[in-house]
Amino acid sequence: DIQMTQSPSSVSASVGDRVTITCRASQGISSWLAWYQQKPGKAPKLLIYAASSLQSGVPSRFSGSGSGTDFTLTITSLQPEDFATYYCQQANSFPLTFGGGTKVEIK
Amino acid sequence: EVQLVQSGAEVKKPGESLRISCKGSGYKFTSYWISWVRQMPGKGLEWMGRIDPSDSYTNYSPSFQGHVTISVDKSISTAYLQWSSLKASDTAMYYCARPDGTSDSLDYWGQGSLVTVSS
Numbered sequence: 001d002i003q004m005t006q007s008p009s010s011v012s013a014s015v016g017d018r019v020t021i022t023c024r025a026s027q028g029i030s031s032w033l034a035w036y037q038q039k040p041g042k043a044p045k046l047l048i049y050a051a052s053s054l055q056s057g058v059p060s061r062f063s064g065s066g067s068g069t070d071f072t073l074t075i076t077s078l079q080p081e082d083f084a085t086y087y088c089q090q091a092n093s094f095p096l097t098f099g100g101g102t103k104v105e106i107k
Numbered sequence: 108e109v110q111l112v113q114s115g116a117e118v119k120k121p122g123e124s125l126r127i128s129c130k131g132s133g134y135k136f137t138s139y140w141i142s143w144v145r146q147m148p149g150k151g152l153e154w155m156g157r158i159d160p161s162d163s164y165t166n167y168s169p170s171f172q173g174h175v176t177i178s179v180d181k182s183i184s185t186a187y188l189q190w191s192s193l194k195a196s197d198t199a200m201y202y203c204a205r206p207d208g209t210s211d212s213l214d215y216w217g218q219g220s221l222v223t224v225s226s
Contacts, residue, residue: 001169034212036152043202043219044144044152049212087152091211095168096142096154 002026002090006099012107019075021102023088028068032092035064035073038101039084048073049091078104109133111141111203111217118223119193126189127220129203136184137161139205142213143177143188147199155201158186193224 003026013019023033031051036044046055048064051071061076075082083106088099114128129141142157156167158177165177176189186203200219207214 032210034210036213038152043204043216044213045216046207046212046214049207049210049214055207055214089152089154089212094166095156095170096211098152098154101151 001095002029002093002097004088004090004097004099006086006088006102008102009100010103010105012105013078014107015078015080017078017107019078019082019104021073021086021088021104023066023071023073023099025069025071025090025092029090029092031067032090033064033066033071034089034091035062036087036089037082037084038087044087047086075104109205109215111205111215113201113203113217113220116221116223118225120226121194121224122192123224124189124191125193125222126187127201127222129186129188129217131184131186131205134205137181139208141177141179141186142204142206143175143186144202144204144213145171145199146202146219155188160184160186193222195224195226197222198224 005024033051035048038044052064085101085103110132112130137160140157143155145153155171158165160179160181178187203217204213205215
């Protein structure tokens with residue numbers, strides 16, 4: 001199985017801050033990476049697919065980059081509704097695997 | 108509008124059987140795989156497996172193979188996740204999800220089915 005390692009596991013930030021979350025795959029996955037946002041009590045929501053493609057309806061302050069084994073999710077100018085947990089997921093091979101999650105908390 | 112609607116919360120005893128469901132609408136059900144994802148209390152997301160509704164072909168994560176069964180009834184656009192003998196460790200929220208069609212990123216999600224197993 002491909003292991004996905006996210007860092008940090010949590011981050012405290014203020015509204016307006018820039019936040020960067022990283023995800024590392026245990027082997028190369030090309031650009032087959034997705035990012036999700038999950039709020040308490042809700043299903044995950046797809047933000048980014050194919051490493052850098054913004055899902056329809058997702059604000060442009062979210063962006064993704066990377067290929068191979070190292071990937072980044074960046075939120076520019078953090079908004080109150082962005083406080084949530086974020087997960088990466090490799091879509092290169094089965095079984096699909098998720099990172100452990102990054103909780104973005106209010107500072 | 109694409110929707111995945113899951114069955115409601117369940118409370119079961121260890122050793123009991125259970126089947127939860129996920130009904131798709133707003134799209135051609137047989138054209139997209141359905142995946143199941145587990146989230147244990149306070150924990151992260153775990154992909155369990157998937158099924159192709161067109162022919163019932165399944166892929167399971169090795170972590171879940173043999174512990175659950177994924178099935179489908181395409182006549183009613185519904186996928187299922189089934190246990191024959193529940194354990195307390197099966198207590199979790201279970202989501203069904205559909206890929207976006209160009210990759211195995213999961214674009215549409217059900218609302219989740221909470222399964223509680225307790226004696």
